Amino acid sequence: MLDPAIWWYVTRASAIIAWALMVISVTWGILLSTRVIKPKDNPSWLLDLHRWLSGMTVVFVGIHMASLFIDEYAAFTFQDLFVPFHSQYQKIAWLGGWPIALGVICTYILIAVQATSLMMKKLPRKYWKAIHYSSYALVLLVSFHAGWSGTDVRAWAYRITALTLITLTTVALIVRILFPKSAKTLSATVEGRRPNQKTENLHKVVVDRVTPLADGILGFDFVLPDRSNLDPWVPGAHVTLHLPGDMKRQYSLCGDPADRSQYSIAVLESPQSRGGSRYVHESLKAGMALEVSGPHNHFELEASNEYLFIAGGIGITPIKAMIESLPSRRQWRLLYAGRSRNSMAYANELVEMFGDRVIVHADDEQGGRPDLDALLEGFNGHVYVCGPEPLLDALISKVPVDRLHYERFSAVDRSDDAVIEAFEVTLSRSNLTIAVGKDESxxxxxxxxxxxxxxxxxxxxxxxxxxxxxxxxxxHLxxxxxxEDKDAIGVMYPCVSRGTGSTLVLDI
Ligand code: FES
Structure with missing residues (x-):
């Protein structure tokens, strides 16, 4: 025989579990979205845990409401559960129907947060974000609902649990206020970058090996003269080669980031070479010394459950490092496009390693350009692309900006994007304000x-x-x-970009 009070126990237990799950989920979300946790190895599971916790919160809120409905003693009606101030239940007379009404309101906020999270990929990010922020209000309102309507408030165990949850909520909200930047912002601005650096991080390295990789493409491995460890890097990073004649050329690192003993790059001898790739191909030989600076990264992988990588020609170099760094269970596909298989470095190696995850599209075999629409059909994850301008332009027009990440081979002429005018800039560290002329960079x-x-x-x-x-x-020019990414992480590139009429303040 079932104890008639069982549903009352279920109501109380599920309420406390739901409250705890909600607080932990929000706290975890805050730790994820601030600098307190720096994602190390593309930690999609951290995000999955946040989602799982919020999903379980909904489940336990559902159990809480169902048991209130089933329990003959509490005798909540459907309207009591879903219409604010409909319930006659009052535990503290002067608060009237507020404690239960707060519970109903919290249910709606929880449903809105959860539903918009499930539809996150289809919603404009700003709407999703605005609704997601209401979860901070949610944890506070739930605390009042629990404190004012819970029947266990006099029990010590309940008091200790409630105090712990309220403390955790308060600390999490303080952390959120003190560290407002997103994880993406931080990985971009604080850890992986070196904004305002005054000296170049130069290393004298030696060419350890030169390997022909494909038609017109050579691979170079650089090591320190004593073969000690080089600076660490993450996929998407590049180094700058300092070549004779004051030439500086950037090349993406395409080796294994875990192998600190060498930097590997692949260089295409460009027909439009201004001297850099020609020098590298014709003159840089094994055993030669040269200087490199970096690594720097403007193309870092964001945590995601699903990726689509698109590489055009030599654009495979940063992408190769990215896909090789992903855990084997992560979902991804690569479209690697080029003129012919002979001109595509690493094409066979990648197919051998990753099978049908890698789509090699050689124009001379398939007779035309890849069908990007077919590839993007139904895909809602993050798209990383490195390749020639027409490929980038096509993807910029097809993929929402918050899911598209790209690296260009060469500068785009953006001089028509803005009226060039004089402006003022303030250097915050010296508190100096200077005027920048119309014709001055x-x-x-x-x-x-x-x-x-x-x-x-x-x-x-x-x-x-x-x-x-x-x-x-x-x-931004x-x-x-x-x-959008630059504004999100709060950086600019003053060699070509400028200010507007209002004063710009830079961290210099
Ligand atoms: S110097 Fe290359 S972006 Fe400014």
């Missing part, structure tokens, strides 16, 4: 006034001159990453 103006910023391409494509923006809206 911001980088030159900064360096003439003590900025001493390092730079390389001068065309807004390498990312070397990166500075952090503290206030004001820059006019560079080609380093999407403007």
């Amino acid at each position: 911001l980088l030159d103006a900064l360096n003439e006034n003590g900025g001493a910023l390092i730079s390389s391409c001068g065309e807004g494509v390498c990312g070397t001159c990166e500075v952090r923006v503290l206030k004001g809206q820059p006019v 560079d080609s380093v990453m999407s403007d």
Whole structure:
């Protein structure tokens, strides 16, 4: 015979479990989205855990409501559960129907947060974000609902649990306020970057090996002269080769990030070479010494359950490092497009390693360009692309900006994107405000006034001159990453980008 009080026990137990799960889920979400946890190895499971906790919160709230409905003693009606202030239940007279009404309101907020999270990939990010932020209000309101309507409030075990949950909520909210930047922002600005660096991180290295990889493409491995460990890097990073004649050229690292003994790059001898790739192909031989700086990264992998990688030609280099770094169970596909298989470095190796996850599209075999629409059909994960301009343009027009990440080979002429005018900029560390003339670059103006910023391409494509923006809206005219990503992480590239009429404040 079932104890008639069983549903009352279920009601109370499920309420406490749901409350605890909700607090842990929100706290976990805050730790994930702030600098408190720095994602190390593309930790999609961290996100999965947050989702699982919130999913279980909904399950236990459902059990709580169902048991209230079933329990003959509590005798909650359907309207009591879903219409605020309908229930006649009152535990504290002066609060009237508020405690239960708060519970009903919390249910709706929870449903909205959960539903928009499930539809996250289909919703504009700003709407999803706005609704997701209401979960902070949710944990506070739930605390009041629990404290004002719970029947266990006099029990010590309940009090200790409630105090722990309220403390955890308070600490999590303080952390959220103190560390407002997103994980993406942080991985981009704090750990993996070196904004405003005044000296180049130069290493003298030796060419350890030169390997022909495909028609017109050579692979180079660099080691330190004493073969000690080089600086660490993560997929998407590049190094700058310092070549004779003051030439500086950036090349993506394409080896194994876990192997600190060498940097590996692949270089295509470009027909449009301004001297860099020609020198590398014709003159750089095994045993030669040269200087490299970096690694720097403007193309870092974001945590995601699913990826689509698209590489055009030599754009395979950062993508290769990315796919090789992913755990084997992560879902991804690669479209690797090129003129012919002979000209595509690593094509056979990648197919051998990853089988049908890798789609090799050689124009001379398939007779035309790859069908991007078919590839993108129904895909809602993150798209990483590195390749020639037409490929990038096609994807920019097809993939929402918050899911598209790209790296360009060369600078795009964006001079028509804005009216070029004079503006003022403030250097926060020296508290100096300087005027930048209409025909002057911001980088030159900064360096003439003590900025001493390092730079390389001068065309807004390498990312070397990166500075952090503290206030004001820059006019982005560079080609380093999407403007949205730059604004999200608060950086600009002053070799070509500028300010507007209002004063720009830079962390210099
Ligand atoms: S120097 Fe290359 S982006 Fe500014």
